[in-house]
Amino acid sequence: MKLTVVGGGSTYTPELVDGFARLRDTLPVEELVLVDPAADRLELVGGLARRIFARHGHDGRIVTTGDLDAGVEGADAVLLQLRVGGQAAREQDETWPLECGCVGQETTGAGGLAKALRTVPVVLDIAERVRRTNPDAWIIDFTNPVGIVTRALLEAGHKAVGLCNVAIGFQRKFARMLGVAPGEIHLDHVGLNHLTWETGVRLGGPEGEDVLPGLLSEYGEAIAADLRLPRPLLDRLGVVPSYYLRYYYAHDEVVRELRSKPSRAAEVAEMERQLLTMYADPTLDEKPELLARRGGAYYSEAAVDLAAGLLGGTGSGPEEPSVDGGGGRRAGGSPYQVVNTRNGGTLPFLPDDAVIEVQAAVGPKGAAPLAVPAVDPLYAGLMAQVTAYEELALEAALRGGRDRVFRTLLAHPLVGQYAYAETLTDQLIAHNREHLAWA
Structure with missing residues (x-):
């Protein structure tokens, strides 16, 4: 069995690798490919991944590469864990909405929409390349906002399931x-x-x-x-x-x-610096305790089971x-x-x-x-409203345009007021212009 992790240079990856190593009877991985364009991070994460497998006596092969097409070729499943724009973009998502008195968060509200607009086109491009190279592969999406990203994948006809911890x-x-x-x-x-x-x-x-x-x-x-x-x-x-x-x-x-208080993004960025320093230690052969504070607890078990x-x-x-x-x-x-x-x-x-x-x-x-x-x-009403927001968010991600962003923000229950939606639309575009092909 071959699995490929796109975004394999993430500091999350050792959590995933630990699950593959411990639960090999449930999921007998013969080859694990970590794909990431950040070669420096990928080298550190890949080295630790190999040591974790060795510690558990797992004889599976771990490959690291920056070549997406080569990495997904022949994969039985492709796991997506991306952060388009990195922690710097997350820092923005969590701060500029606060100027309007709205929640600043990376997966919901205005910040969540910004992440969706950056992410959906990238994920769909990756999925198309997976389909051309290996049309039978399953796509497992961890990439937030998972609901919108998974909907984009399914509407484009991909074999996809989304997962959250x-x-x-x-x-x-x-x-x-x-x-x-x-x-x-x-x-x-x-x-x-x-x-x-x-x-x-x-x-x-x-x-x-x-x-x-x-x-x-x-x-x-x-x-x-x-x-x-x-x-x-x-x-x-x-x-x-x-x-x-x-x-x-x-x-x-x-x-x-x-x-x-400081943003969660600032806290995570500091944790990532510490984690990467730890990963560089050639004697480290298990996921460090600090990783539990990074988030994503138990997602390796969920990923293995799925x-x-x-x-x-x-x-x-x-x-x-x-x-x-x-x-x-x-x-x-x-x-x-x-x-x-x-x-x-x-x-x-x-x-x-x-x-x-x-x-x-x-x-x-x-x-x-x-x-x-x-x-x-009480719950169905909120679900219906957020579902409508997600439908509009996907349309904005696929087709672009200021008016579509405005309509999407106006539909979100954490925004709602037209004056806020106007200001947040301008802020979102200004902070994400480099990631929006239409802006």
């Missing part, structure tokens, strides 16, 4: 609280990428006992503290929202906080979504996984071609969403 983080957290193995936890997870709610926590599979009420009763304070939301709010909702919902439920509070399902491992696929009575297992855990995929009627209040983030049965034919119970209008 929010759900697996909740799964691991709830498993620790309950004292059970993570594979015993099945989440009733519903929403869009970075706009999701855990409406149930089930033991053993989709039909298992829902223990969420007990979790909120016993551990509500700890869960609320992690989300930085008030405990009474969780009690009233009866669900666990993603921490990204804080940008909506406590918008003005978040803006005040963001204005009072790739194993898509590439015909022991996962249950769209044609066999049962849990064999007691919650069937593959080596990676549950036969189901939370992914970003086409709605196709799963949430009837959204268009069929919307990309949603839900539990799905994953197999060689792709991801088949499980049935979702009726969604509370």
